[in-house]
Amino acid sequence: MINIKEDKELSVLNHSCAHLLAQAVKHLYPNAKFWVGPVIEDGFYYDIDLGDKKITDEDISAIEKEMKKISKDGKRIVRHELSKSEALEMFKEDPYKIDLINNMSDNEVISCYTQGDFTDLCRGPHVETVKLLKNFKLTKFSGAYYKGDANNKMLQRIYGVCFFTKEDLDNYLEELESAKERDHRKLGKDLEIFMSDDLVGRGLPMFLPNGYIIWQELDNYIKNKERKLGYQHVMTPCVGNVELYKTSGHWDHYKENMFPKMEVDGEEFVLRPMNCPHHMMIFKNKLHSYKDLPVRLAEIAHDFRYEASGALKGIERGRHFCQNDSHIFVTPEQIKDEFKGVVDLIFDVYKDFNITNYHCVLSLRDPEDKEKYYPDDEMWNKAENNLRQVLNDIGISYTEEIGEAAFYGPKLDVNVKPAVGNEYTLSTCQLDFCLPAKFDLKYIDKDGVAKTPVVLHRAILGSIDRFMAYLLEETKGVLPLWLSPIQVNIIPVNNEYHLDYANKVNDLLIDSNIRTNLDDRDEKVGYKLREGVIKKILYTLVLGDNEKNNNTVTYRKYGTEEKITISLDEFISMIKDEIVNKK
RNA sequence: GCCGAAUUAGUAUAGUGGUAGAACAGAUCCAUGGUAAGGAUCAAAUGCAAGUUCGAUUCUUGCAUUCGGCACCA
Numbered sequence: 283m284i285n286i287k288e289d290k291e292l293s294v295l296n297h298s299c300a301h302l303l304a305q306a307v308k309h310l311y312p313n314a315k316f317w318v319g320p321v322i323e324d325g326f327y328y329d330i331d332l333g334d335k336k337i338t339d340e341d342i343s344a345i346e347k348e349m350k351k352i353s354k355d356g357k358r359i360v361r362h363e364l365s366k367s368e369a370l371e372m373f374k375e376d377p378y379k380i381d382l383i384n385n386m387s388d389n390e391v392i393s394c395y396t397q398g399d400f401t402d403l404c405r406g407p408h409v410e411t412v413k414l415l416k417n418f419k420l421t422k423f424s425g426a427y428y429k430g431d432a433n434n435k436m437l438q439r440i441y442g443v444c445f446f447t448k449e450d451l452d453n454y455l456e457e458l459e460s461a462k463e464r465d466h467r468k469l470g471k472d473l474e475i476f477m478s479d480d481l482v483g484r485g486l487p488m489f490l491p492n493g494y495i496i497w498q499e500l501d502n503y504i505k506n507k508e509r510k511l512g513y514q515h516v517m518t519p520c521v522g523n524v525e526l527y528k529t530s531g532h533w534d535h536y537k538e539n540m541f542p543k544m545e546v547d548g549e550e551f552v553l554r555p556m557n558c559p560h561h562m563m564i565f566k567n568k569l570h571s572y573k574d575l576p577v578r579l580a581e582i583a584h585d586f587r588y589e590a591s592g593a594l595k596g597i598e599r600g601r602h603f604c605q606n607d608s609h610i611f612v613t614p615e616q617i618k619d620e621f622k623g624v625v626d627l628i629f630d631v632y633k634d635f636n637i638t639n640y641h642c643v644l645s646l647r648d649p650e651d652k653e654k655y656y657p658d659d660e661m662w663n664k665a666e667n668n669l670r671q672v673l674n675d676i677g678i679s680y681t682e683e684i685g686e687a688a689f690y691g692p693k694l695d696v697n698v699k700p701a702v703g704n705e706y707t708l709s710t711c712q713l714d715f716c717l718p719a720k721f722d723l724k725y726i727d728k729d730g731v732a733k734t735p736v737v738l739h740r741a742i743l744g745s746i747d748r749f750m751a752y753l754l755e756e757t758k759g760v761l762p763l764w765l766s767p768i769q770v771n772i773i774p775v776n777n778e779y780h781l782d783y784a785n786k787v788n789d790l791l792i793d794s795n796i797r798t799n800l801d802d803r804d805e806k807v808g809y810k811l812r813e814g815v816i817k818k819i820l821y822t823l824v825l826g827d828n829e830k831n832n833n834t835v836t837y838r839k840y841g842t843e844e845k846i847t848i849s850l851d852e853f854i855s856m857i858k859d860e861i862v863n864k865k
Numbered sequence: 866g867c868c869g870a871a872u873u874a875g876u877a878u879a880g881u882g883g884u885a886g887a888a889c890a891g892a893u894c895c896a897u898g899g900u901a902a903g904g905a906u907c908a909a910a911u912g913c914a915a916g917u918u919c920g921a922u923u924c925u926u927g928c929a930u931u932c933g934g935c936a937c938c939a
Contacts, residue, residue, distance in 0.1 A: 327934095336868065336869070337868085337869075338869065338870085339869080339870070421933095422869090422933055422934060423868085423869070423933085423934075424867095424868055424869060424933065424934030424935060425867060425868025425869075425934075425935060425936095426867095426868080426934075426935045426936090427867080427935060427936060430935080430936075431936080432866080432867075432935080432936045432937080436867060436868060436935075436936095437868095437935095438868080438869095439868090439934075439935075441933095441934080467931095467932095471876080472876085480912085480929070480930060484929090484930070484931095530939095531939095532939060535939070536938095536939060538937095539937080539938080539939085555939070556939055558939080587938080587939085589937080589938075590866055590867095590936075590937055590938090591866065591930095592866065592867075592934090592935080592936080592937085593866095593936085593937065593938070594931095599938080688939055689939070690939080704934095706938090707938085712939090739939090773899095773900085775898050775899050776897080776898045776899090777897095778898095779898075780898085804896090804897070805897080805902095805903090806897065806898095806899095806902085806903065807897095807898080807899055807900060808899090808900060808901060808902070808903095809901085809902055809903085810900095811899095811900050811901060812900090812901035812902055813901090813902090814901090815901060816901085822900080824899060824900060825899095826898065826899055827898080827899095828899085836899085836900090838900065843900080843901095845899090845900065
């Protein structure tokens, strides 16, 4: 998918198209007030205050029509420069523009662009004439909070996209349409990976047999990696006393996003939203020497969060999920090495899954936000500088984002952009000086003095659920063999003559821990073969006289039409090799 | 949660102010020896609750859920 924001010429075109949109809206709704109309990865949008008017589908068609009309008129787009006071005078009717102008420095050159009867404050640049803005489409619309703050008024946001040629536009729209085919919710249904039902509850998907196989493989995969690196796995309960979360501080920060508390026999419980406090308590269970550290506690942990209804999205974001969680207790001297170990693990895993399209973010606190962040500037400065130093030493490239830290500490987030929808965080590693102190954790250092450890919180696969969603979308449902619910589909040519041999092959494959499906229904070979293709099964065997007499198999691999005949032994070792080496 | 839209068999859908029509999947029967759909028959649906109406799946309202965004994401 093309990134319009990164294409200079398309950016100018799309931004100009945002002005065209604004002009059309102004024609149809003379009282409209305009906030901003930036270029984004997939085109442009404009945030507009239409008073009490809410945009609907019909309005969009009308606006599009008006845009076409203006474009046909072919007015030139003319730049003017003006002083701050002139600008304030010119846009005095529009409080949003006044806000923008007031935020500019006094000596900044302010410019605006005029096309026909419409002038908008803008830095530019723009295309020469609206005539060039022919091949556009308004793609979606929604409410959007002014300045991105839910406490503010909701403006109307209209999205669109513009290209130089009709062909480019059509191609783009087609791509957009075909991207929907790889949506994990569609694939999850088609391939019987997960389901959900109102009676079970909103945002509570259930894994079907196929999905649970993938789940178990991922669980097994990451635990093996972790074991080799000295992690110890634990199991802790999904319900916890409210006091536990009050101690950690999560209750104050997140009680609105937790399932409400339950009272039983005078005790108050919640479904746990995360596992940090449990792991803190496990560390505290015995007295640790500095020689024990790092202590790496890990858990594939079931968590429950009362996510906003509008945030739910298949298994990418539900109200129950399984975190690939770990808390690593270290001495201050060990932070760097241990952090590097986590980063190495993340990229080792990404290599196994062929994940190359990611970017790293150093998420810092917003020093202005005294509400969210634990109020200890010294602690924060130490943690942030420490983490930045570690990242620089490790030598990974990252961008810094203010206000993205956890309430207890800064973190490294590894974000990916899935084929469908917005970027999200897949892996994270957080540096925490805060919770160990709150839980009064101690280890005895060399000098015999009890000291507070530092904790790294980390998740590699993030949540198993989200990771599966990501994999499904990236692979279009054609998972690597080791994750495939059915690895080999076996079709006897004729049940009467070949079922015995098919059974023999099936048994041998099962003995080699290969997941098979023996399709012994009374159907034509072509019919059964087609089903294997639709279910995206990687290997299909067709077994007839030829194979039976020579102890061979004839296989066809997903995505090819080639038929290959090899000995049964060769086939089994080939499959085993592909599984073991996660090809 | 907020803005907008949608909701028809298991699935993806057509259609209508007089209660629904194909397809795939399913069941039964027939046929069936080689790389993407053999045939016949049967069974199966208008999200829930009100309102308007002689009559509502269709119109209106509320609720639920889903989808596209916004906000949120320990």
